[in-house]
Amino acid sequence: MSFHNLQLIDPLLKALSNEGYTTPTPVQEKSIPVVLQKRDLLACAQTGTGKTASFALPLLQLLYSQKQPPSRQPKVLVLVPTRELALQVSESFAAYGKYLPLKQVVIFGGVSQHNQVRALQQPVDVLIATPGRLLDLISQGYPLVKEIQYLVLDEADRMLDMGFIHDVKKILSRLPLQRQTIFFSATMPPEVQKLSDSLLKQPVKIEITPPATTVDKIQQSIYHTDKPSKPALLLHVLKDFASTSTLVFARTKYGADKIAKSLNKSGINAAAIHGNKSQNARQTALGNFKTGKINVLVATDIAARGIDIDGMGCVINYELPNIPETYVHRIGRTGRAGASGIAISFCDAEEQPYLKDIQKLINKTIPVVRDHPFEAAPGQPVAAPSIPSVPAQKQQHNRKQWKGHSFHSRHKKSGHKNTAL
Incomplete structure (x- = not known):
């Protein structure tokens, strides 16, 4: 299967070729024909499977086929939970629509609305927005959604987790009833599920993998330790990933800053990214991470949405999340589009219930790394007897083996480049 088999028009195929994409991922293969048929779509697919191209490509084609004169009213609305994801989706639309006379604008909070409003005063076909900023502009009298023909809710579960449900419902109440809705x-x-039932009309349902499962090619492991030992354990683990892009998850903004500061003091180039950082600071940190100026990015869950780095080698859960679905989202930052990856989690005594919930959700036990210098002291819970044990030496061997095969070399062998778009 290639993109040529999906009945895409030549300008889109040319843009895909420029980006180096030839083979669609399963979610792209199943979704693109459905969207082109103007059917409502309900898609449940793991993060990193190429969802953006699944709706961006066919929507660009549908817009182009209408051959309507330029309008200041967007026809496509893409709602996303975070500004990082908004920028990522915007970049994808720009790349795929490079050879089409279509315009797209991205709006999000945390920055002045001035430049965004100026951009909206020009003709626009596609509007990518976070719910808060869009609702704010609508309340100011900007008529941004009156002519929407295509609606995309991307990462709907995260929008609900982040408390956007009321803003989303207010926006939906202002949209035309006659529209095509795409729900990812x-x-x-x-x-x-309840929200999708209220929005979609006889949707085509696509489930690439069961909900809340994790990618098989992600090598998961647990380090049992106590809370005070986590900073030293992080330095110990990072020794094996000196040249690897590593994303470290912290539970709080303060914690992310503290971890990044500690790493920099220890000679490891790191930056923190979270909601209290300015937009410029967040984009600078992301840019430095993508270009390799820093190898470690410390992020909160909300800030990490939209981080899509080719060849992300390792994800470290410095603290286990108390919501098990969040674990799936976190480790999905690595092992994207068929690549291998490593996900390491630290677990102290208070986090044992979180680990239990995570393993129940993903329906597998996560191997435990034993005999490391910061293993939990006697008397603390270490692991349930059923959880398999992996010697630390074997873990290190596996990591070195993984590092010996570059991201791009793996994809050359498989015949396609990363399509986690």
Whole structure:
């Protein structure tokens, strides 16, 4: 299967060729024909499977086929939970629509609205927005959604997790009833299912992998330790990833700053990214991470949405999340589009219930690394007897083996480049 088999027009195929993409991922292969048929779509697919191209490519084609004169009213609305994801989706639309006379604008909070409003005063076909900023502009009298023909809710589960549900419902109440709706979510909890039922009309349902499962090629492991030992354990683990892009998850903004500061004091180039950082600071940190100026990015869950780095080698859960679905989202930052990856989690005594919930959700036990210098002291819970044990030496061997095969070399062998778009 190639993109040529999906009935895409030549300008899109030319843009895909420029980007180096030839083979669609499973979610792209199943979704693109459905969207081109103007059917509502409900897709449950893991993060990193190429969801953006699944809706961006066919929507660009549908817009182009209408051959309507330029309008200041967008026809496509893409709602996303974070500004990082908004920028990522915007970049994808720009890349795929390079050879089409279509315009797209991205709007999000945390920055002045001045430049965004100026951009909206020009003809626009595609509007990519976070719910808060869009609702704010609508309340100011900007008529941004009156002519929407195509609606995309991307990462709907995260929008609900972040408390956007009320803003989303207010926006939906202002949209035309006659429209095509595309609904993407990595997990499908009851609240998301209920929202999709209210929005979609006889949708085609696509489930690439069962909800809340993890990519098989991600090598997962658990380090049991106590809370005070986590900073030293992080330095110990990072020794094996000196030249690897590593994303470290912290539970709080303060914690992310503290971890990044500690790493820099220890000679490891790191930066923190979270909601209290300015937009410029966040983009600078992301840019430095993508170009390799820093190898470690410390992020909170909300800030990490939209981080899509080719060849992300390792994800480290410095603290386990108390919501098990969040674990799936976190480790999905690595092992994208068929690549291998490593996900390491630290677990102290207080986090044992979180680990239990995570393993129940993903329906597998996560191997435990034993005999490391910072293993939990006697008397603390270490692991359930059923959890397999992996010697630390074997873990290090596996990492070195993984590092010996570059991201791009793996994809050359498989016949296609990363399509986690």
